[in-house]
Amino acid sequence: xxxxxxxxxxxxxxxxxxxxxxxxxxxxxxxxxxxxxxxxxxxxxxxxxxxxxxxxxxxxxxxxxxxxxxxxxxxxxxxxxxxxxxxxxxxxxxxxxxxxxxxxxxxxxxxxxxxxxxxxxxxxxxxxxxxxxxxxxxxxxxxxxxxxxxxxxxxxxxxxxxxxxxxxxxxxxxxxxxxxxxxxxxxxxxxxxxxxxxxxxxxxxxxxxxxxxxxxxxxxxxxxxxxxxxxxxxxxxxxxxxxxxxxxxxxxxxxxxxxxxxxxxxxxxxxxxxxxxxxxxxxxxxxxxxxxxxxxxxxxxxxxxxxxxxxxxxxxxxxxxxxxxxxxxxxxxxxxxxxxxxxxxxxxxxxxxxxxxxxxxxxxxxxxxxxxxxxxxxxxxxxxxxxxxxxxxxxxxxxxxxxx
Numbered sequence: 001x002x003x004x005x006x007x008x009x010x011x012x013x014x015x016x017x018x019x020x021x022x023x024x025x026x027x028x029x030x031x032x033x034x035x036x037x038x039x040x041x042x043x044x045x046x047x048x049x050x051x052x053x054x055x056x057x058x059x060x061x062x063x064x065x066x067x068x069x070x071x072x073x074x075x076x077x078x079x080x081x082x083x084x085x086x087x088x089x090x091x092x093x094x095x096x097x098x099x100x101x102x103x104x105x106x107x108x109x110x111x112x113x114x115x116x117x118x119x120x121x122x123x124x125x126x127x128x129x130x131x132x133x134x135x136x137x138x139x140x141x142x143x144x145x146x147x148x149x150x151x152x153x154x155x156x157x158x159x160x161x162x163x164x165x166x167x168x169x170x171x172x173x174x175x176x177x178x179x180x181x182x183x184x185x186x187x188x189x190x191x192x193x194x195x196x197x198x199x200x201x202x203x204x205x206x207x208x209x210x211x212x213x214x215x216x217x218x219x220x221x222x223x224x225x226x227x228x229x230x231x232x233x234x235x236x237x238x239x240x241x242x243x244x245x246x247x248x249x250x251x252x253x254x255x256x257x258x259x260x261x262x263x264x265x266x267x268x269x270x271x272x273x274x275x276x277x278x279x280x281x282x283x284x285x286x287x288x289x290x291x292x293x294x295x296x297x298x299x300x301x302x303x304x305x306x307x308x309x310x311x312x313x314x315x316x317x318x319x320x321x322x323x324x325x326x327x328x329x330x331x332x333x334x335x336x337x338x339x340x341x342x343x344x345x346x347x348x349x350x351x352x353x354x355x356x357x358x359x360x361x362x363x364x365x366x367x368x369x370x371x372x373x374x375x376x377x378x379x380x381x382x383x384x385x386x387x388x389x390x391x392x393x394x395x396x397x398x399x400x401x402x403x404x
Contacts, residue, residue: 035145035190035227037235038081042089045075045129045136071097074130078140086143086228087127088118090236093328094134095352100124111286113212115272115328115351116243118143118232120213120225141236145224146190172309172376175302177246177254177262183223185230185242185259192230194241198260199267201276203311204319206304206342206369208362209270209282210354215250215290222249225284233269243269244282246303252295254303257282263310273329274321274337274348279307287355300365304342305372315341315369321348342366 048071080087089096095114100121101107110130113119118141121127129136185192211229230242244257245268257280260266270280281303283292292300308315318338325333328349337348344362345353354362 035143035184035187035231036082037141037143037231038084039090039139039141040078040081042129042136042138042140043075043078045073045131047073047135051133069132071130071132073134073136075128075136077126077128079126080124080140080142082142082144083123083125084142085122085124085145085224086118086120086232088113088116088141088232088236089129089136089138090141091116091238092138095132096134096136097130097132098127100127102126111212112352115345115349115353116233116237116239116269117212118229118236120211120217120228122214122217122221141232143228143231145184145228145231172306172372174263174306175254175299177256178223180256180259183255184227190227192227192234192242194259195234196240198240198258198264199276200260201265201267201278203265203279203307204277204313204321204341205274205339206307206315207271207274207278207280207345207348208300208342208354208358208365209244209280209345210287210292210358211247211282211284212286212288212353212355213284215285217250217284219249219251219253222251222253222284223255225249226255237269239269241269243280245270245279246281247284248281248296248299248303249284250293250296252293252299254299265311271345271348272326273323273331273333276324277321279304280345283354283358287358288352289355289357291357291361297361297365297368301368301372304365305369308341308369309373309376313341315366315373317341323348340366342369 051072052069087098087100093114093116095112097110097112098119099108099110100119101124103125107128108121111119127140180186184190213225217225226242226247233239233242241258245266246257246262247255249255256262258266258268265279267276268280269275270282271278281300283296283300285292304315313319317340319341320336320338323329323331323333323335323337328351330348330350331337339347342362342365344359345351346359
């Protein structure tokens with residue numbers, strides 16, 4: 001994809017900071033109080049041209065995802081009912097491009113989203129949408145997040161806790177994590193409770209994502225971004241909870257994702273078709289051009305090493321995943337796909353995620369995870385099997401013959 005779809009302008013980052021600074025004044029700036037969702041129909045868009053035969057064939061091979069080529073559809077500027085921080089077309093899995101602005105301000109750069117992920121805009125009033133593939137239809141779903149409902153994250157990388165998990169196959173320390181309560185999921189108003197109890201799977205690999213949002217945000221904004229993404233996944237896409245199992249901001253802070261317990265193999269909604277066999281971690285940012293920060297990479301390594309030690313698997317080498325299919329999944333239902341044990345979302349699904357910059361770093365991340373596993377006693381080797389001892393054979397009692 002061309003560069004224009006990949007990053008916000010510096011001006012939008014400044015506007016975002018101004019918007020957050022104004023947030024505590026409640027309704028005076030047009031923002032709804034606390035975290036809130038609102039919708040409006042997508043207005044009719046303009047068809048600028050017909051797809052070429054080549055782009056149509058390419059789209060068919062990719063399932064209609066991540067289509068390259070000229071813009072086919074574009075909306076007029078759309079004024080939202082209220083100021084918003086998160087926006088997307090509810091339930092849309094195909095690639096769309098968005099840009100946003102405050103009233104009377106300059107537009108951000110165009111940013112592409114797909115696979116049910118929204119765009120973080122940081123306090124804007126208008127949005128415009130364009131598409132290189134599918135028509136722009138449905139309902140716009142907005143989230144406005146008042147940062148008063150979340151606790152600011154520290155501006156330092158997550159540090160390991162001192163406790164270990166005795167059940168781990170290679171004992172790797174639990175990294176420090178910002179809990180769901182701390183980023184606002186448990187707030188009685190404007191939180192993000194799961195719809196139902198989580199499902200448990202079996203972790204065979206780790207998937208790395210990026211949220212395709214701006215890289216210019218403050219430590220105070222980061223928890224609010226997580227809350228906004230969660231509410232969008234929950235209420236716009238109709239998912240059970242936030243899709244990712246964990247997230248990491250540009251300061252290296254780790255966030256608990258989907259509810260149910262980070263130590264458990266919780267099934268997320270982050271890699272359609274292989275969710276039950278993977279754990280997914282997303283960087284908060286756009287890494288199509290630039291890679292993850294050093295602190296982000298260290299936290300990714302810490303999280304995956306801990307999860308792999310619990311699962312008893314190595315970080316290097318490859319594994320086979322059984323595909324459950326799905327419109328964004330490259331491998332048909334019922335077939336196996338062979339993947340590295342740590343891979344990008346684009347490895348198994350039709351998407352540009354985790355961005356070219358971060359994808360280029362995954363090999364180093366993979367080896368760093370393995371070194372961390374090897375550093376702890378037992379590495380990630382599974383425990384010796386418990387010997388099966390047959391029950392003792394007890395001879396039947398000797399019954400004396402009856403006395404005549």
